[in-house]
Amino acid sequence: MREPHPRVVLGLHRSRYERRLLTSALELGITAIDTSFNYRDFGAHRRLTEIGGDLLPRFTLSTKVGFFQGTGRVEHSLDPGRLRLALEQSNRDLQRVPDLVFLHNPERSLREAPDARDTLAQACATLDDATAQGLCGSWGISSWDPSSLPDLVDPTMLKPSVLMVRVGLLVGIRTLDSADDLATRWGLQADSMWGMSPFGGDARDPVWDMLDPRIFLRHQGSSLSRPQAAFRAAYHLPQVGTLAVGSDNPAHLRELLDALDSAADEQVMLEYRDLLRDRASRQPA
Ligand SMILES: NC(=O)c1ccc[n+]([C@@H]2O[C@H](COP(=O)([O-])OP(=O)(O)OC[C@H]3O[C@@H](n4cnc5c(N)ncnc54)[C@H](OP(=O)(O)O)[C@@H]3O)[C@@H](O)[C@H]2O)c1
Numbered sequence: 001m002r003e004p005h006p007r008v009v010l011g012l013h014r015s016r017y018e019r020r021l022l023t024s025a026l027e028l029g030i031t032a033i034d035t036s037f038n039y040r041d042f043g044a045h046r047r048l049t050e051i052g053g054d055l056l057p058r059f060t061l062s063t064k065v066g067f068f069q070g071t072g073r074v075e076h077s078l079d080p081g082r083l084r085l086a087l088e089q090s091n092r093d094l095q096r097v098p099d100l101v102f103l104h105n106p107e108r109s110l111r112e113a114p115d116a117r118d119t120l121a122q123a124c125a126t127l128d129d130a131t132a133q134g135l136c137g138s139w140g141i142s143s144w145d146p147s148s149l150p151d152l153v154d155p156t157m158l159k160p161s162v163l164m165v166r167v168g169l170l171v172g173i174r175t176l177d178s179a180d181d182l183a184t185r186w187g188l189q190a191d192s193m194w195g196m197s198p199f200g201g202d203a204r205d206p207v208w209d210m211l212d213p214r215i216f217l218r219h220q221g222s223s224l225s226r227p228q229a230a231f232r233a234a235y236h237l238p239q240v241g242t243l244a245v246g247s248d249n250p251a252h253l254r255e256l257l258d259a260l261d262s263a264a265d266e267q268v269m270l271e272y273r274d275l276l277r278d279r280a281s282r283q284p285a
Helices: 019-028 044-052 080-094 116-132 173-186 226-234 250-261 266-281
Strands: 007-011 032-034 060-065 067-069 074-076 100-104 138-143 162-166 193-196 242-246
Touching (some): 080 100, 080 116, 100 116, 116 138, 138 193, 173 266, 226 250
Protein backbone atom coordinates (compact mmCIF):
# COMPACT_ATOMS: atom_id res chain seq x y z
CA MET A 1 0.00 0.00 0.00
CA ARG A 2 1.27 3.49 -0.85
CA GLU A 3 2.11 5.73 2.12
CA PRO A 4 -0.19 8.77 2.49
CA HIS A 5 1.23 11.95 0.96
CA PRO A 6 3.01 14.29 3.33
CA ARG A 7 1.17 17.58 3.68
CA VAL A 8 2.13 20.90 2.08
CA VAL A 9 1.36 24.28 3.61
CA LEU A 10 1.80 27.47 1.59
CA GLY A 11 4.01 29.69 3.74
CA LEU A 12 3.38 33.42 3.33
CA HIS A 13 6.48 34.83 5.00
CA ARG A 14 7.95 36.26 1.78
CA SER A 15 4.72 36.30 -0.20
CA ARG A 16 3.49 39.18 -2.34
CA TYR A 17 0.01 38.50 -0.89
CA GLU A 18 -1.78 38.41 -4.23
CA ARG A 19 -5.21 36.84 -4.70
CA ARG A 20 -3.92 34.87 -7.68
CA LEU A 21 -1.66 32.92 -5.36
CA LEU A 22 -4.54 31.82 -3.17
CA THR A 23 -6.70 30.77 -6.11
CA SER A 24 -3.86 28.82 -7.74
CA ALA A 25 -3.07 27.10 -4.44
CA LEU A 26 -6.67 25.95 -4.18
CA GLU A 27 -6.62 24.77 -7.81
CA LEU A 28 -3.54 22.72 -7.00
CA GLY A 29 -5.24 21.21 -3.96
CA ILE A 30 -3.19 23.14 -1.38
CA THR A 31 -5.66 24.05 1.34
CA ALA A 32 -3.39 25.22 4.17
CA ILE A 33 -1.69 28.59 4.54
CA ASP A 34 0.74 29.81 7.19
CA THR A 35 1.18 33.45 8.07
CA SER A 36 2.07 35.49 11.13
CA PHE A 37 0.98 38.48 13.19
CA ASN A 38 4.22 40.25 12.21
CA TYR A 39 4.49 39.33 8.51
CA ARG A 40 4.20 42.07 5.91
CA ASP A 41 5.10 44.72 8.47
CA PHE A 42 2.32 43.54 10.83
CA GLY A 43 -0.27 43.87 8.06
CA ALA A 44 -0.46 40.29 6.73
CA HIS A 45 -3.76 39.39 8.38
CA ARG A 46 -5.56 42.47 7.10
CA ARG A 47 -4.03 42.03 3.65
CA LEU A 48 -5.23 38.42 3.51
CA THR A 49 -8.82 39.44 4.13
CA GLU A 50 -8.49 42.21 1.51
CA ILE A 51 -7.23 39.93 -1.23
CA GLY A 52 -9.20 36.81 -0.36
CA GLY A 53 -11.60 37.13 2.55
CA ASP A 54 -14.07 35.00 0.57
CA LEU A 55 -11.38 32.34 -0.01
CA LEU A 56 -10.11 32.08 3.56
CA PRO A 57 -12.87 29.70 4.74
CA ARG A 58 -11.54 27.20 2.18
CA PHE A 59 -8.13 27.13 3.86
CA THR A 60 -6.84 25.78 7.10
CA LEU A 61 -5.07 28.85 8.46
CA SER A 62 -2.14 28.98 10.87
CA THR A 63 -0.50 32.09 12.23
CA LYS A 64 2.02 33.05 14.92
CA VAL A 65 2.31 35.44 17.83
CA GLY A 66 5.40 36.58 19.70
CA PHE A 67 6.77 39.50 17.66
CA PHE A 68 5.37 42.96 18.38
CA GLN A 69 5.72 46.50 17.11
CA GLY A 70 7.93 48.37 19.56
CA THR A 71 9.03 51.98 19.32
CA GLY A 72 11.00 52.10 16.10
CA ARG A 73 11.82 48.39 16.16
CA VAL A 74 10.31 44.94 16.32
CA GLU A 75 10.26 43.38 19.79
CA HIS A 76 9.89 39.81 20.87
CA SER A 77 7.82 39.04 23.94
CA LEU A 78 6.16 36.12 25.68
CA ASP A 79 4.22 38.37 28.02
CA PRO A 80 0.81 36.67 28.47
CA GLY A 81 -1.09 39.98 28.16
CA ARG A 82 0.62 40.88 24.88
CA LEU A 83 0.14 37.39 23.46
CA ARG A 84 -3.53 37.51 24.36
CA LEU A 85 -4.01 40.93 22.72
CA ALA A 86 -2.26 39.69 19.58
CA LEU A 87 -4.61 36.71 19.45
CA GLU A 88 -7.67 38.93 19.81
CA GLN A 89 -6.34 41.30 17.15
CA SER A 90 -5.61 38.37 14.82
CA ASN A 91 -9.20 37.16 15.13
CA ARG A 92 -10.48 40.63 14.27
CA ASP A 93 -8.10 41.21 11.35
CA LEU A 94 -8.60 37.76 9.85
CA GLN A 95 -12.35 37.96 10.45
CA ARG A 96 -12.19 34.34 11.47
CA VAL A 97 -10.69 32.07 14.11
CA PRO A 98 -7.25 30.79 13.06
CA ASP A 99 -7.10 27.00 13.08
CA LEU A 100 -3.67 26.97 14.67
CA VAL A 101 -1.61 29.63 16.44
CA PHE A 102 2.10 29.15 17.02
CA LEU A 103 4.23 30.72 19.68
CA HIS A 104 6.73 32.38 17.34
CA ASN A 105 10.42 31.66 18.05
CA PRO A 106 10.02 31.60 21.86
CA GLU A 107 13.79 31.08 22.19
CA ARG A 108 14.23 34.78 21.35
CA SER A 109 12.71 36.02 24.64
CA LEU A 110 13.74 33.03 26.71
CA ARG A 111 17.41 33.94 26.24
CA GLU A 112 16.95 36.92 28.54
CA ALA A 113 14.16 35.62 30.79
CA PRO A 114 15.16 35.35 34.47
CA ASP A 115 13.20 32.07 34.74
CA ALA A 116 13.02 30.67 31.21
CA ARG A 117 11.10 27.52 32.21
CA ASP A 118 8.39 29.47 33.99
CA THR A 119 8.14 32.03 31.15
CA LEU A 120 7.70 29.28 28.57
CA ALA A 121 5.16 27.43 30.73
CA GLN A 122 3.12 30.64 31.15
CA ALA A 123 3.20 31.38 27.43
CA CYS A 124 2.04 27.82 26.65
CA ALA A 125 -0.74 28.19 29.23
CA THR A 126 -1.82 31.48 27.61
CA LEU A 127 -2.22 29.82 24.21
CA ASP A 128 -3.92 26.82 25.81
CA ASP A 129 -6.45 29.10 27.56
CA ALA A 130 -7.01 31.00 24.31
CA THR A 131 -7.75 27.69 22.58
CA ALA A 132 -10.25 26.71 25.30
CA GLN A 133 -11.90 30.12 24.89
CA GLY A 134 -12.26 29.73 21.12
CA LEU A 135 -9.63 32.27 20.00
CA CYS A 136 -7.85 29.56 18.00
CA GLY A 137 -8.52 25.95 17.06
CA SER A 138 -5.27 24.65 18.55
CA TRP A 139 -1.81 25.94 19.44
CA GLY A 140 1.77 25.06 18.68
CA ILE A 141 5.40 26.15 18.94
CA SER A 142 7.39 27.38 15.96
CA SER A 143 11.11 27.57 16.61
CA TRP A 144 13.94 28.61 14.30
CA ASP A 145 16.59 27.50 16.79
CA PRO A 146 15.15 25.01 19.26
CA SER A 147 18.49 24.15 20.91
CA SER A 148 17.68 25.86 24.23
CA LEU A 149 14.14 24.46 24.51
CA PRO A 150 14.40 20.73 25.35
CA ASP A 151 15.94 21.40 28.78
CA LEU A 152 13.02 23.66 29.67
CA VAL A 153 10.29 21.12 29.03
CA ASP A 154 9.09 19.07 31.98
CA PRO A 155 6.07 16.77 32.35
CA THR A 156 4.00 19.54 33.98
CA MET A 157 4.25 21.81 30.93
CA LEU A 158 1.26 21.90 28.59
CA LYS A 159 1.90 20.12 25.33
CA PRO A 160 1.53 21.86 21.94
CA SER A 161 -0.48 20.15 19.19
CA VAL A 162 2.19 21.01 16.62
CA LEU A 163 5.90 21.75 16.68
CA MET A 164 7.26 23.59 13.64
CA VAL A 165 11.03 23.53 13.06
CA ARG A 166 13.55 24.39 10.35
CA VAL A 167 14.05 21.54 7.90
CA GLY A 168 16.25 20.49 5.03
CA LEU A 169 19.77 20.10 3.84
CA LEU A 170 20.98 23.45 5.15
CA VAL A 171 20.06 22.67 8.76
CA GLY A 172 22.94 21.82 11.11
CA ILE A 173 23.08 18.73 13.25
CA ARG A 174 22.62 20.67 16.50
CA THR A 175 19.28 22.03 15.28
CA LEU A 176 18.20 18.65 13.87
CA ASP A 177 18.99 16.82 17.10
CA SER A 178 17.40 19.54 19.27
CA ALA A 179 14.19 19.37 17.22
CA ASP A 180 14.03 15.59 17.71
CA ASP A 181 14.84 15.93 21.39
CA LEU A 182 12.11 18.53 21.87
CA ALA A 183 9.56 16.38 20.05
CA THR A 184 10.47 13.41 22.24
CA ARG A 185 10.15 15.41 25.44
CA TRP A 186 6.67 16.53 24.42
CA GLY A 187 5.79 13.07 23.11
CA LEU A 188 5.02 14.41 19.62
CA GLN A 189 4.92 12.00 16.68
CA ALA A 190 5.95 12.92 13.12
CA ASP A 191 2.37 13.77 12.16
CA SER A 192 2.45 16.59 14.75
CA MET A 193 5.74 17.89 13.37
CA TRP A 194 5.80 20.65 10.74
CA GLY A 195 8.84 21.76 8.83
CA MET A 196 9.61 25.25 7.56
CA SER A 197 11.96 26.87 5.04
CA PRO A 198 13.09 23.78 3.07
CA PHE A 199 15.28 26.01 0.86
CA GLY A 200 16.57 28.08 3.76
CA GLY A 201 14.49 30.95 2.35
CA ASP A 202 16.38 31.18 -0.95
CA ALA A 203 16.22 28.52 -3.63
CA ARG A 204 18.56 30.63 -5.81
CA ASP A 205 21.43 30.53 -3.34
CA PRO A 206 24.58 29.21 -5.10
CA VAL A 207 24.76 26.39 -2.57
CA TRP A 208 21.93 24.67 -4.47
CA ASP A 209 24.10 24.52 -7.62
CA MET A 210 26.85 22.81 -5.69
CA LEU A 211 24.99 19.89 -4.18
CA ASP A 212 22.74 17.35 -5.80
CA PRO A 213 19.90 16.47 -3.40
CA ARG A 214 18.76 13.60 -5.61
CA ILE A 215 21.21 11.28 -3.81
CA PHE A 216 18.86 11.43 -0.79
CA LEU A 217 16.01 9.80 -2.70
CA ARG A 218 15.40 6.21 -3.68
CA HIS A 219 16.37 5.51 -7.29
CA GLN A 220 18.35 8.80 -7.09
CA GLY A 221 15.11 10.73 -7.48
CA SER A 222 14.84 9.41 -11.05
CA SER A 223 13.40 12.29 -13.00
CA LEU A 224 13.17 14.94 -10.28
CA SER A 225 14.78 18.38 -10.51
CA ARG A 226 17.16 19.54 -7.78
CA PRO A 227 14.57 21.82 -6.09
CA GLN A 228 12.08 18.95 -6.12
CA ALA A 229 14.59 16.58 -4.53
CA ALA A 230 15.68 19.15 -1.90
CA PHE A 231 12.04 19.70 -1.01
CA ARG A 232 11.24 15.97 -0.79
CA ALA A 233 14.36 15.23 1.29
CA ALA A 234 13.48 18.05 3.69
CA TYR A 235 10.58 16.01 5.10
CA HIS A 236 13.22 13.74 6.65
CA LEU A 237 15.64 16.31 8.09
CA PRO A 238 14.21 16.07 10.72
CA GLN A 239 11.17 13.82 10.21
CA VAL A 240 8.03 15.94 9.70
CA GLY A 241 4.59 15.14 8.32
CA THR A 242 3.81 18.64 7.03
CA LEU A 243 6.01 21.24 5.41
CA ALA A 244 5.53 25.00 5.01
CA VAL A 245 7.17 26.23 1.82
CA GLY A 246 7.04 29.67 0.26
CA SER A 247 6.40 30.41 -3.39
CA ASP A 248 4.76 33.15 -5.44
CA ASN A 249 4.97 30.95 -8.50
CA PRO A 250 2.19 28.40 -9.09
CA ALA A 251 4.41 26.44 -11.52
CA HIS A 252 6.96 26.01 -8.72
CA LEU A 253 4.25 24.83 -6.36
CA ARG A 254 3.04 22.30 -8.89
CA GLU A 255 6.60 21.06 -9.29
CA LEU A 256 6.90 20.56 -5.54
CA LEU A 257 3.61 18.66 -5.36
CA ASP A 258 4.80 16.39 -8.15
CA ALA A 259 7.81 15.47 -6.01
CA LEU A 260 5.68 14.03 -3.21
CA ASP A 261 5.36 10.66 -4.96
CA SER A 262 9.09 10.06 -4.64
CA ALA A 263 10.48 8.40 -1.54
CA ALA A 264 13.51 9.32 0.49
CA ASP A 265 16.30 6.84 1.04
CA GLU A 266 16.17 6.46 4.84
CA GLN A 267 19.60 4.85 4.97
CA VAL A 268 21.26 7.75 3.16
CA MET A 269 19.46 10.17 5.51
CA LEU A 270 20.85 8.35 8.57
CA GLU A 271 24.33 8.25 7.10
CA TYR A 272 24.13 11.97 6.31
CA ARG A 273 23.15 12.80 9.89
CA ASP A 274 26.01 10.64 11.18
CA LEU A 275 28.40 12.53 8.91
CA LEU A 276 27.14 15.88 10.21
CA ARG A 277 27.42 14.65 13.82
CA ASP A 278 30.90 13.35 13.26
CA ARG A 279 31.98 16.64 11.70
CA ALA A 280 30.42 18.65 14.56
CA SER A 281 32.22 16.54 17.15
CA ARG A 282 35.53 17.50 15.52
CA GLN A 283 34.78 21.26 15.61
CA PRO A 284 36.17 23.23 18.55
CA ALA A 285 33.37 23.98 21.09
N1 LIG B 1 10.28 31.01 12.70
C1 LIG B 1 9.27 30.73 11.94
O1 LIG B 1 8.20 30.49 12.42
C2 LIG B 1 9.46 30.65 10.45
C3 LIG B 1 10.66 31.09 9.88
C4 LIG B 1 10.81 30.97 8.51
C5 LIG B 1 9.81 30.38 7.75
N2 LIG B 1 8.65 29.97 8.34
C6 LIG B 1 7.56 29.37 7.54
O2 LIG B 1 8.08 28.62 6.48
C7 LIG B 1 7.61 29.15 5.24
C8 LIG B 1 8.62 28.93 4.13
O3 LIG B 1 9.82 29.58 4.44
P1 LIG B 1 10.56 30.62 3.48
O4 LIG B 1 9.61 31.21 2.53
O5 LIG B 1 11.35 31.49 4.36
O6 LIG B 1 11.61 29.74 2.73
P2 LIG B 1 11.61 28.51 1.69
O7 LIG B 1 10.27 27.88 1.60
O8 LIG B 1 12.78 27.70 2.06
O9 LIG B 1 11.99 29.23 0.31
C9 LIG B 1 11.10 30.01 -0.41
C10 LIG B 1 11.75 30.30 -1.76
O10 LIG B 1 11.88 29.09 -2.50
C11 LIG B 1 11.53 29.33 -3.84
N3 LIG B 1 10.94 28.10 -4.40
C12 LIG B 1 9.91 27.38 -3.94
N4 LIG B 1 9.66 26.34 -4.74
C13 LIG B 1 10.55 26.39 -5.76
C14 LIG B 1 10.79 25.59 -6.91
N5 LIG B 1 10.03 24.53 -7.19
N6 LIG B 1 11.79 25.95 -7.73
C15 LIG B 1 12.57 27.03 -7.46
N7 LIG B 1 12.37 27.82 -6.40
C16 LIG B 1 11.38 27.51 -5.54
C17 LIG B 1 10.53 30.45 -3.83
O11 LIG B 1 10.68 31.25 -4.99
P3 LIG B 1 9.41 31.49 -5.98
O12 LIG B 1 8.51 32.44 -5.29
O13 LIG B 1 10.07 32.02 -7.21
O14 LIG B 1 8.80 30.13 -6.21
C18 LIG B 1 10.91 31.24 -2.57
O15 LIG B 1 11.70 32.37 -2.90
C19 LIG B 1 7.33 30.63 5.57
O16 LIG B 1 6.48 31.25 4.64
C20 LIG B 1 6.68 30.47 6.92
O17 LIG B 1 5.37 29.98 6.76
C21 LIG B 1 8.46 30.09 9.68
